Amino acid sequence: xxxxxxxxxxCLVMPFARAAHAQSPEQALAFVNxxxxxxxxxxxxxxxxxxxxxQLQEVIDRAVAVDQVAQFCLGRFWHTAxxxxxxxxxxxxxxxxxxxxxxxxxxxxxxxxAVGRAMPGDGGGIAVTSTIxxxxxxxxxxxxxxxxxxxSPKVIDLIVEGTSLRxxxxxxxxxxxxxxxxxxxxLLDAMRRQLAAAG
Amino acid sequence: MRFRTARAxxxxxxxxxxxLAGCATPPPASDPEALADYRxxxxxxxxxxxxxxxxxxxxxxxxxRPLAVGYRYGVPEGMRDHVHNVLANLNGPVLLANDMxxxxxxxxxxxxxxxxxxxxxxxxxxxxxxxxxxxxxHSTDFGVTLGVWGVGEGPFLYLPILGPSNPRDLGGxxxxxxxxxxxxxxxxxxxxxxxxxxxxxxxxxxxxxxxGDLDKIKAQALDPYxxxxxLYRQHRESQINAVKADTRATTPDWFTAQPTH
Numbered sequence: 064x065x066x067x068x069x070x071x072x073x074c075l076v077m078p079f080a081r082a083a084h085a086q087s088p089e090q091a092l093a094f095v096n097x098x099x100x101x102x103x104x105x106x107x108x109x110x111x112x113x114x115x116x117x118q119l120q121e122v123i124d125r126a127v128a129v130d131q132v133a134q135f136c137l138g139r140f141w142h143t144a145x146x147x148x149x150x151x152x153x154x155x156x157x158x159x160x161x162x163x164x165x166x167x168x169x170x171x172x173x174x175x176x177a178v179g180r181a182m183p184g185d186g187g188g189i190a191v192t193s194t195i196x197x198x199x200x201x202x203x204x205x206x207x208x209x210x211x212x213x214x215s216p217k218v219i220d221l222i223v224e225g226t227s228l229r230x231x232x233x234x235x236x237x238x239x240x241x242x243x244x245x246x247x248x249x250l251l252d253a254m255r256r257q258l259a260a261a262g
Numbered sequence: 263m264r265f266r267t268a269r270a271x272x273x274x275x276x277x278x279x280x281x282l283a284g285c286a287t288p289p290p291a292s293d294p295e296a297l298a299d300y301r302x303x304x305x306x307x308x309x310x311x312x313x314x315x316x317x318x319x320x321x322x323x324x325x326x327r328p329l330a331v332g333y334r335y336g337v338p339e340g341m342r343d344h345v346h347n348v349l350a351n352l353n354g355p356v357l358l359a360n361d362m363x364x365x366x367x368x369x370x371x372x373x374x375x376x377x378x379x380x381x382x383x384x385x386x387x388x389x390x391x392x393x394x395x396x397x398x399x400h401s402t403d404f405g406v407t408l409g410v411w412g413v414g415e416g417p418f419l420y421l422p423i424l425g426p427s428n429p430r431d432l433g434g435x436x437x438x439x440x441x442x443x444x445x446x447x448x449x450x451x452x453x454x455x456x457x458x459x460x461x462x463x464x465x466x467x468x469x470x471x472x473x474g475d476l477d478k479i480k481a482q483a484l485d486p487y488x489x490x491x492x493l494y495r496q497h498r499e500s501q502i503n504a505v506k507a508d509t510r511a512t513t514p515d516w517f518t519a520q521p522t523h
Binding site: 163170199225227230231234235236238242245250254260 | 295492
């Protein structure tokens with residue numbers, strides 16, 4: 064009986080599991096090309112910093128699986144957080160992400176992207192390589208990891224010169240929590256303070 | 263002599279006590295997720311490392327960072343590039359030895375051609391014509407060589423002056439100094455002082471290149487120490503993987519492009 068139940072559960076889950084991988088490298092490449100073009104358009108385009116921030120928010124919401132990344136970054140503490148803390152955390156994470164990307168847009172003025180090739184990445188995603196050129200700066204290697212959320216491709220990680228942004232963020236949060244008696248509320252307060260300091 | 267033997271157990275107790283006090287306590291086995299986190303971080307000396315990080319960070323804020331800011335402000339970019347090129351060129355022999363020990367002839371070839379071209383046409387490395395002639399620069403060291411050979415990193419270390427490291431990379435650094443011909447070349451006060459100038463300039467050059475990034479990390483991370491630890495370990499692993507993945511053939515493109523029948 065338990066075996067049958069497991070089998071049935073597998074049958075129910077399998078189509079979804081497959082859907083998560085049902086993405087071709089070509090689709091991922093096209094998606095990165097399109098997203099990179101939008102980002103470069105915003106960074107190099109006209110408009111006040113506030114307008115650019117609003118445009119950036121739109122692209123992030125559409126192209127990045129923010130909730131999924133946020134959950135990954137909280138790691139095992141996602142399970143210990145109360146529903147209210149989870150919601151608060153997700154809200155704060157959205158703002159932190161926008162701040163950390165939007166806060167440095169000025170430094171990237173004149174940027175150009177060259178999208179490379181797609182290959183299977185870690186965790187079932189597709190890794191798309193790209194290089195960033197900035198005037199007067201050495202070329203930087205950027206890898207986008209594209210997953211699938213609700214049937215459409217979404218960014219689940221960025222790997223800059225071999226370092227994964229989500230793994231780095233996860234270890235930052237984990238360490239902060241370990242030093243604050245694993246108290247999720249302390250992390251939320253710290254994130255709020257950090258946002259206030261950034262203005 | 264008797265005095266020494268009498269004191270030895272006491273000394274051993276003090277040293278052992280100090281070392282144990284500097285060790286992190288692993289989480290209990292009843293909390294497997296916390297234990298997995300602890301193992302993944304691979305930082306059993308965390309309390310000691312954090313003390314060194316705090317000291318290094320303090321010294322950096324009052325000495326190295328202001329120096330780097332002054333250097334960037336006072337010296338034109340073109341001049342800083344020349345300084346960087348000279349320092350990179352001086353590292354050529356060590357780079358070549360490591361490329362060869364890693365068994366990567368194409369990388370070794372790039373390094374050799376860069377050293378020859380930049381030392382001559384590039385006027386002692388002031389200019390970098392080799393990059394434009396198809397010999398791109400790369401960096402590596404004996405820590406990476408050991409990693410390519412399969413040596414594990416060992417526990418994370420944060421060292422005074424040297425910063426983030428681990429036993430493998432620390433040993434690698436010693437080996438790099440030992441295989442550097444400039445370590446053994448010449449003698450006398452003038453040569454020794456030039457050596458110090460080189461190490462000092464390398465520190466300022468490296469710190470200047472990292473100005474924006476380090477400021478950003480310190481401003482955005484909730485726990486900068488943990489963030490540096492994660493970045494360092496990921497970056498080293500990616501450097502080792504990049505060397506392993508470099509399987510370019512040593513035969514020129516035009517040769518392999520010929521029909522094989």
